Amino acid sequence: MMNQNQVLIIAEAGVNHNGSLEIAKKLVDVASEAGADMVKFQTFSSDRLVTKSANKADYQNQTTDASESQYAMLKKLELSREMHEEIIAYCKKSNIGFLSTGFDIQSIDMLVDLGVEQFKIPSGEITNLPYLRHVGKYGKPVILSTGLANMGEIETALDVLETSGTHRNQTTVLHCNTEYPTPLDDVNLRAMLTIRDAFGVAVGYSDHTLGIEVPIAAIALGATVIEKHFTLDRTLPGPDHRASLEPDELKAMVNSIRDIAKALGDGIKRPTPSEINNIPIVRKSLVSATAIRAGDCFTEFNLAVKRPGTGISPMRWDEVLGRTAIRDFAPDELIEI
The missing domain is CATH 3.90.1210.10 (Antifreeze-like/N-acetylneuraminic acid synthase C-terminal domain)
Structure with missing residues (x-):
């Protein structure tokens, strides 16, 4: 699908639209203008995703109302089916691919119904057996994030996907750390190579560090996919804005990745x-x-x-x-x- 000098760059809008279709479209514009290949959102129903009493992560308490539950925070960040349809149409108009992480089985089915041809599995679902089986049965390309996971859990998830109908060569595994922002000491980029060598899969990196240095380094190590959060403005309210790139930074990252990918060459001396x-x-x-x-x-x-x-x-x-x-x-x- 891609030759060895091509890198799939996913601009992760995530929930940085703050529940606003207008902001979502502006995020599409920014991703397209930066030269990203795809812009990614998140598809979920708070009622299916989290209990009403579930706690938020520490970083979410620091960036949102600490007295608010995770459920209440996420409820304001849902995208309806109609909003998905408008965003997908706007992506086509803006000449950028649309991708969304489905966090539950019904969301996966809705994305398929909307014509999405590739799945992004978030780190939190890597131990969700019914979910993995459901994704696997579609036989579509999968990008699997592995934050929080050990090698045994990654192997099990790959096996479930494969036995359910998604061949291993259809899956790209992203090394990831789920802390926002990720401390540099915890990045451990070499783990990406460990995953590649152990499972014989294409690998990439989902980055939650500050700045653009680490995803660029990941390309030099052999990442074929880079995913990075971005926002219109880091000072906006919401859980992920502070750990996201602003538009000029996103463009700088994309340009640097393209240069590094080109410089890597074909390996023939x-x-x-x-x-x-x-x-x-x-x-x-x-x-x-x-x-x-x-x-x-x-x-x-x-x-x-x-x-x-x-x-x-x-x-x-x-x-x-x-x-x-x-x-x-x-x-x-x-x-x-």
């Missing part, structure tokens, strides 16, 4: 088109160190190695030593045999 003309300039040839008469033997005393590299390669030094000069050579003249 050979002269490149941009440097091929430098070969005769930089490399050297065998030349006469002194005047040499026809019939003289070439020796280490009358031969030298100098630029340009348009004559006999110095790698043939042993072959030339002891041979007879076929003509006279002035000093610094390219040797011929």
Whole structure:
């Protein structure tokens, strides 16, 4: 689907629309203008997702009303089916792919009904067996986040998806940390490579750190998918804005990722088109160190190695030593045999 120099960049709008269709469309605009491949939202029903007494994460208490339950916070961030339809249509108009994380079975079914051809499984559902089976039975490409998970849990989730109908080569596994923002000491990017090597899957990185350095580094390590939260303004109210990129930062990240992906190349070591003309300039040839008469033997005393590299390669030094000069050579003249 993608060649090795292509990276799928998912601009994660998440719930940073604050329940507003107008803001959601502005987020689509920002993602499209930044050059992201897809913009991702979150599809859920608070009634199916969380109990009314469930606590919020510490970072959510710091960014929203601490006296408010997780249920109350999420209820304000739901997107209706009609809002989904408008956002999907707007994405098509804006020439950017639409993706959404379905947090429950009914949300998955609604996304399928809306024409979504790829699933994003959030970190919290990696241990949800009925959910994984339901996603797997569709046989569609899957992006699986692995925040909070150990290797055994990742393996089990992959096995469930595969036995349910989604082949392992259809799944990209994202290394992830669920803390917002993620401390750099907890990023552990090398775990992405451990996942790749252990399970033979394509890998990527879902980033919750501040800034853009870590996702760029992930590309250099071999990530094929990058997911990153963004917002219109980090000062907006809501749980995820503070750990999100603003529009100019998102664009800078996308541009840097594209540059790094291009610079990684195909791994074949050979002269490149941009440097091929430098070969005769930089490399050297065998030349006469002194005047040499026809019939003289070439020796280490009358031969030298100098630029340009348009004559006999110095790698043939042993072959030339002891041979007879076929003509006279002035000093610094390219040797011929």
